[in-house]
Amino acid sequence: MAFDEMSGEASAYGTHVRESYRGLARWLAEAPEGLLQARSRQAELFFRRMGITFAVYGDAESSERLIPFDVAPRIIGAAEWAGLEAGLIQRVAAINLFLADIYGPQECLKAGVLPAELVLTNPHYCPEMQGQRPPRGIWVQIAGVDLVRTGEDDFYVLEDNCRTPSGVSYMLENREMMMRLFPDLFADYPVRPVETYADMLLASLRACAPEAAGADPTIVVLTPGPFNSAYYEHSFLADKLGVELVEGRDLFVDDGKVFMRTTEGRQRVDVVYRRIDDDFLDPLTFRPDSALGVPGLMAAYQAGAVTLANAVGTGVADDKAVYTYMPEIIRFFTGEEPILNNVPTWRCREPEALKYTLAHLEELVVKEVGGSGGYGMLVGPAASKSEIETFRRRLIDDPDEFIAQPTLALSTAPTLDRNGELAPRHVDLRPFVLSSPEGVKVAPGGLTRVALKEGSLVVNSSQGGGTKDTWVLDV
Amino acid sequence: MRIQIDHATTYAYDRAARFIIQRLRLTPRSSEAQQVRNWSVETDVDARLRRSEDAFGNIVHTLYTEQPTQGLTVRVTGEVITSDTGGVVPPDQETLSPLVFLRDTPLTRPEKLISVFASEFSAHPPLDRMHRLMAAIHGSVAFEVGVTTPTHTAGEVLALGRGVCQDHAHVFIACARQTGVPARYVSGHLLRRDTEDQEAAHAWAEAWIEGLGWVGFDPANGVCPTDRYVRVATGLDYLGAAPVRGASYGGGGESLAVRLSVRDADVQQRQQQA
Structure with missing residues (x-):
């Protein structure tokens, strides 16, 4: 039986309600019949009118679609969040140290924390970055860590998305929608704001600018363009940050510096929040057929003249095979026990693990x-x-291409089903973690994905998943 | 030997390019086996040249033009004093672990034909295996200019049975990695016996042999490099060591011409004295 975040167990919703959901339960009890369903229809109408389309991480293969939004909020109490937050900060700090080491002295490989071959032959390890230190020494400015819950105190990390994690626009849009639909509910609930995310991100990116950039660095969001499935989010973020949204052809590199074409001539660019994969960033260093990137960008980057967020080569830290060593990596770099669990994983490259996997x-x-x-x-x-x-x-x-994990009993949260009744559906959580020289910070919330089909454990939007607003409480 | 190199790359445009950026890997690095002297990099238009070093240890010049350009020639000249090391590359400060050179790249991916071809040699110890591999590639891929392009993969070249030195190198690298031996691409120059003037620079491969280090293999010629070879750049494949990678803005109808002469400076001196 899966853990339900409202009732503590996965039976029909009845008398027992966990602390963080009590306000919601009270509101539901007092609400006139059919109100929740009406608000749900209203939400769909709003979203359609705004035209929010986009796929969470699936990228190229998915056509644009409206991802279903569920109006029942997913609520996380202050104490639960405190533990999660500490775990996320520890984990992302360790990942930054790990990447600095992999592309630097490689102490963790010498110490045998994980096999050198696994890292150095990994398709996401970037040899061109060996010996490089990105400006301010930060590798993963933005991480979107995928978590699942299996019990009152049991959280597991599924994936550390360290390349160009997406979905943060959902966190912000869903909140905006909820505040519009349920102003009365917010009046009673001490929900921590996620609207400050844009300010947090801006401050974080500024703090990661090259030293020479001065007090007012120029930041841009680099998108592959309107044909990318996450283009909506790219333009949304540029808008929220108050910076230019650019494509590769809007930038150029001259004398080791990055510039943006503007109507008033060239303007120096200090920080590129790029939503383009490593391979496509610079046709003079990576794929020569890339029309999305900026010729010579790596020359400017290697000279320390521009910050790329995230850094080049970070994918090696979110590779599924490297993931299995994350507890050891955290211990090695922080000297602490990991706060968040890793899902026990069989690496099928190991004969014993393969044997077990095939048998189960x-x-x-x-x-x-x-x-x-x-x-x-x-x-x-x-x-x-x-x-x-x-x-x-x-x-x-x-x-070698596979890993296996136990099927986790993902927690459920109350979700409107086809009949307009609240029913338990499995959820995961992607909080967004920002790193800068000033420290690691977690936005109080995240993207909750929900498997809308009864009993389904796959929350991906491409496989029939939806999203919910995620509330982190102040008390 | 004392080898004199004069290497000019000319890009011409039907319609002037507003701006050109190029990354050049044309400058050899000095090592125990080769001393580079009086090396110069020159352009025939106003351009900024910035020198740096990449993670592979290559000297990279990044070139930025300063005015609209109809034609651009980059000319490198200099002298390299070489010694014969029996194909073994003297140890240098390597940033990258040999394990990195087990990676596949799109040009050297282990296609079926590569695996089959390489598997014939797997039973032999690594050094012997590499020698056999070199001989087999030399015998299976005929040297022929104009049948392949820089986008041909190792597997395609092997199926075709024809190609130029860079194709031979790609087949060797793909096969070596397939048998678990790290291998890398080398671009450079070869002092030929028949001619001083050449149409293109040379390319070969190096394999990592435990206990020996990096060892050169020239499968296009079926020999290990001698003091007639000058190493210029290394990479995972051609793309990582290419002499020029560039982009032009606003230029139309680009064409490329290469002029290269590699000569024995001592012979030349003797002739002049005589």
Whole structure:
């Protein structure tokens, strides 16, 4: 039985209500019949009118669509959040130290914390960055860590998205929508604001600018363009930050510095919040056929003349095979015990693990090492015999490409079902973590994704998932 | 040997380019096996040249033009004094672990044909394996200019059975990595016996042999490099060591011409004295 965040257990919603949800339960009890359903229809109308479309992380393959929004908030109490926050700060701080070490002295490889080969032959390790120190020494300015919950005090990290995590526009839009729909509910609840995210991000990016940039660095958001599935979020963020949204062709590099074309001539750029993958950043260093990047950007970057957020080569830290060593990485770099759990993982590259995985396919989740977005994944308990057999063959052919994990009983949160009734549905959580020389900070909230199908454990929007507003309480 | 190099790369445009940026890997680095003397990098238009070093240890010049440009020639000249090391590259300060050179790249990915071809040699110890591999590639891929382009992958070249030195190097690198031996691409110059004037720079490969370090293999010629070879740049494949990678803004109808002469300075001196 899964842990339900409102009732503590996954039965029909009845008498027992956990502390953080009591205000909601009271509001629901007092609300006239059909109010929640009416607000839900209203929300859909608003979103359609605003035209918010975009896929969470799935990128290229998904066509634009409206992701379903669920009006029942996901509520996290102050004490629960405090533990999560401490765990996230510890984890992202360790990841920054790990990347500085991997691209520097490689002490963790010498000490055998993880196999050197796993890092150095990893497709996301970037040899061009070896020996480089990004401006201010920060590698992952923005992380979107995927968490799931299995019990009152049990949180597990599923993925540390350290490249160009998306979904933060949902956190902000969902809150705006909720405040519009339920002003009375907010009046009673001490919900911490997420609207300050743009200010936090701006301050964080400014603090990461090269020393030479001075007190007022110029920041831009670099997008692949309107055909990218997350373009909406890119323009949304540029707007919230109050900075220019640019494409590769709007920038150029001259004499080791980055400039933006403007109607008043060239303007120096100090920080690029880039939403373009490493491979496409600079056709003179990476893929020569990339029309999305900026020729010579790496020359400016390696000269320390521009900050790229996130740094180049950070993908090696969110690789699924490297992930399995994260507890050891945290211990090595912080000297502390990890606060957040890693999901126990069988690395199929190891013969014993492969043997175990093949024998327990019906109960495990099997993932591709380089995959994301819920694609190319086997959820054993929900899979058909033929799906399992297909995976068995793939595993035997190429064990290095896979990891396996137990099927976690993800927590549920009350969600409006097709009949307009509140019913438990599985959820995950992606909080956004910002790093700068001034420290690591977590926005009090995040993106809650919910599997709308009863019993489904796959929350990805491409697989029928929706989103919810996430409330972090002050008390 | 004393090898004199004069290498000019000319880009011409039908319509002038507003601005050109190029990253040049044309300058050899001195090492125990090669001493670089009187090296110069010159352009025939006003341009800024900034020198840096990349993670592979290559000297990189980044060139930025300062005015609209119809034609741009970059000319490097200099002398390199080489010694024969039996193909073994003297140890240098390497930033990158040899393990990095086990990585696949799009140009050297382990296609089926590569795996099959390489598997024939897997049973032999690494150094022997590399020698056999070099001989086999020399025998299987005929040297022929004009049948391949820089986008041909190692597998495609092997299927075609024809190519130029960079293709031979890619096949060697892909096969070596496939058998678990780190391998890298080398661009450079070869002092030929038949001619001083050459159409293009040379390329070969290096393999990491435990106990020896990096060892050169020139599968286009079926030999290990001698003192007739000058190493200029290394990379995971051609793209990482390419002499010029650039972009032009507003230029139309780009064409490229290369002029290269590699000569034996001592012979020249003797001839002049005679």
